[in-house]
Amino acid sequence: MGGLSEQLNIIKKFIKCHAGESDEVQARRAVETVMPVAESGDAKVQYLLGKYYSWGYHHDCDNLKAIYWFGKAADSGDERAAEAIMDIYRNDCPDGTDVVQRKALILKWHKRWFGILAEKAGKGAADAAQALMNLYVDDCPEDMNPEEGVEEACKWYARQIGILTSKAANGDAVDKMSLADILLYGYNVPEEVLASFTDEDDKRSLLQAVKLYKEVVKCDCIDFLKSEACYNMGRAYDDLGEGKKALASFKKAAKLNNHEAYVKVGDAYHYGNGTEQDDAQARKWYRKGADLGEITAALRLADCYKNGIGGKQDYAKAMEIYMCLAERTGRKWQHQAAGIDTALYELGCMHMEGLGVQQDMKKAYRYFKLAVKKENINAGNALNDERFKDFK
Incomplete structure (x- = not known):
């Protein structure tokens, strides 16, 4: 047998x-x-x-x-x-x-x-506390009303954080990072629980996250984790309204090869967040990110060329970037779908308005349709233009 x-x-x-x-x-x-x-x-x-x-x-x-x-x-x-x-x-x-x-x-x-x-x-099982937090929101016992369920969920959230805090105090960089990410992003925390937090609760969580990210940076761990910690620290400082510290953290992350950080540094210069407003510097940082293949940086750089932000207006270069992104089709690029749909929409706009190319409503219509397939709302609205009525 x-x-x-x-x-x-x-x-x-x-x-x-x-x-x-x-x-x-x-x-x-x-x-x-x-x-x-x-x-x-x-x-x-x-x-x-x-x-x-x-x-x-x-x-x-x-x-x-x-x-x-x-x-x-x-x-x-x-x-x-x-x-x-x-x-x-x-x-x-x-x-x-x-x-x-x-x-x-x-x-x-x-x-x-x-x-x-x-x-x-x-x-001390953090996963059990997390399960209870979610269950009291999604499937609370019949003798409790939803509000009581959320109240219980908040208690189990606090218990989960307490367990993870003790573990992180004696743990490695991964333990610290995991807890910090929950505190910053609210990973796997029900919206109902997050909505119950006061401004003081949020501030306390962000400050604890910053402390943990600093500990990760000092740990003997791979540069990837350090770059993620610096980037997330910048996000936390941003949420705390500390622009200068956020910018410094994003620059450290960029030095450690975090591609998304280039966008954040560029945005800081573009909007004057934590530094003097400087569109030339913004364009420079967007270009660095775009050269590394970061899709949001490429879109920001294309927008600079299209609108003459931080330098000379250049429709041809904007078009080149949008075309390069739009050609990313198939499963390989599925993770960049949000950026690709934006590029398709922008191509539609440029052909519709004749920006750097001869106006071509058929091409505009085609690009908008492709963008709609990728769930771009702006493209859907653009197709309502009277000029497209004969194409439907």
Whole structure:
């Protein structure tokens, strides 16, 4: 019959298959083989048996048996098992369970699920605290209203940050970076939780993020992490309204080969954020970023040429940049879709207005249509121009 691992794999494969696509007899034999292991208290095998019996496309499907084995796994601290029992009562309640019982059992196992996660979070599991934060927003128990759910989510956010802060204090650059990024960008934090923060909360988070990014820069780690830390530090300083410190951080990131930083430095000079306004310097930094292949820098540089920002107006060079970006098609360039749609839109505008080229409404229409396919809203609005009515 093979070893335990082989028998477990047979069951896992069977559960993943559609009805009739796998050997039901073989799966049943595997279940009989691993049953003593489950009975001896192996939570992973207990959970797998729960999955087997709850999977509704074979003759052994039995929700009561599924609940039994999921219950055993939940007793061993498997939160997935408690969630699975709750879902059974929610979606496929066993016969003989009345409405009142069903509601009570859903709530019981919902709270059991959350309780197991809370116990793990209490022991320092940041992922469990994060899960509870999201669940209290997306799937709070029925005896709580949404506002109470968000209030609980905020408590678990604080717990997650506390756990990660302790870990970062004794951890490496990656631990520090991960926490700082959550504090700065709100990664995986529900909008409802973020919306509950006061201005003072936001400031405190940004200052903590800056402190962590500074620690990363001082760490013995690869330059890539240091460049990301400098760049994100600049973003944090920007949000704090400290333009000079933001610009200094972006320049450090650029020295460490962070391509996005060139755009931020160029923007600082263009808008006079943290320095004297200087469009010539802005154009210079955009060109540096564009030469490295940074798409936003290329678009900024094209705009400088098109509108004569920081130097001579040059429609031909603007057109050249837009054409180069517009030709980036296929999956290879999918990550740059937002910039490519802008280039297509700008090409449409230049042909529609005859900027550096002879006015050509057919080409303008084609470029706008291509930009619309990439979800460019401005291009969609441009197509409403009366001059395009004969092309539709």
